[in-house]
Amino acid sequence: MKLLKLAVAAVAMSGFAVAANAQTIKIGVAGPMTGQYAAFGEQLKRGAEMAVKDINAAGGVMGKKLELLIGDDACDPKQATAVANKMATDKIVFMAGHFCSGSTGPAQPIYRDAKILHITPASTRIDLTENKIATFFRTCGRDDIQGNTVAQYILKNYKGKNVAVLHDKSPYGKGVADVTKGAIEKGGLKPVMYEAYNDQDKDFAALISKMKQAKIDVIVLGGYHTAGAYIIRQSREQGLKAQLIGLDALVTNEFGTIAGDASDGVLMTDSPDQRKLPSASKVVAAFTADKYDPEGYTLRSYAAVQVWAEAVKKAGTTDAAKVAATLRANTFKTIVGDIKFNADGEWETAKVLAVQFQGVSGNGVDQFKDPKTEVILWPTKYKTGSIIYPYDPKK
Secondary structure (H helix, E strand, C coil): CHHHHHHHHHHHHHHHHHHHHHCCEEEEEEECCCCCCHHHHHHHHHHHHHHHHHHHHCCCECCECEEEEEEECCCCHHHHHHHHHHHHHCCCCEEEECCCHHHHHHHHHHHHHCCCEEEECCCCCCHHHHCCCCCEEECCCCHHHHHHHHHHHHHHHCCCCCEEEEECCCHHHHHHHHHHHHHHHHCCCCCCEEEECCCCCCCCHHHHHHHHHCCCCEEEEECCHHHHHHHHHHHHHCCCCCEEEECHHHCCHHHHHHHHHHHCCEEEEECCCHHHCHHHHHHHHHHHHCCCCCCCCHHHHHHHHHHHHHHHHHHCCCCHHHHHHHHHHCEEEECCEEEEECCCCCECCCEEEEEEECCCCCCCEEECCCCCCCCEECCCCEEECCEEECCCCCC
């Protein structure tokens, strides 16, 4: 009987070991998978999915395959909270998300308390890293980098012109608009209009009429691509020829689809086209083979998963605190280039430049053609045109 019990126990232990080895490491990606910003949710999802596919094909992480859970927050803070709580209940160890800053903000403390390492590929609101959450990072720039870039471009090229600063009242939109407005005013040019709009609207006739009366030459848009596309299309239809300068939330081909020919010449800020990086060539080719254009945040989403996986391998654990310490202590090679995080979780060499949208029938988002517009490096000294100035994110 004793031998029989030992044999049964051995079989049971063997079965347990097999089950344990078969377990996956759960990670998550979250963003607006539905709703008017779904194009961006698709970018985050596609990037994370491809990263998981490649990592698993190479043997996984610490001998285990990754399992990706997808959360849809629709860029709504309440839904983002629900998604974060569900991810914590499902015991993920890493989150790549969210997209909207208004979603990332309320999700942050939930991931922190659940000891989940959190990297956003897209949320640029300044205070997300100033919250001093040790397990939070981002593989994108910040609003103040974009805002200062736009302001310096306007001060150099539109001195004495009438500027309108618009925002959609969202944490991201208002935040980046306010940074840009402040930098323009600091440079001695006071915007003649500062207006909020409803991002759900599709008719902006009243706003455009007001801009025509104010003889607006430049529109700074703090908001997302759908409303931005309607605003520029209707502006052109109503005879307003003002230059539209948006931020990174315009960078999707869907902007051109909605705006049509009115998208020609629209400026926006974004990093240099990461699809053209040699380090991304194999991944871009894989996306192309799947008939998907890895635009916008796709590759940054991939990089978020990639840099986390590399840090886990180096740390030898998925423990969030230990992985976070490893992320801060090392430089990691990723498909979007070397990533080195500073003490606040910022990507130290995040880059920004102006890009120009060439319309629905053109080439999509290309680097802005002005040869004097240089790549912006943060937090080192950087230049826009002939202007060279230091940037201190603490000021």
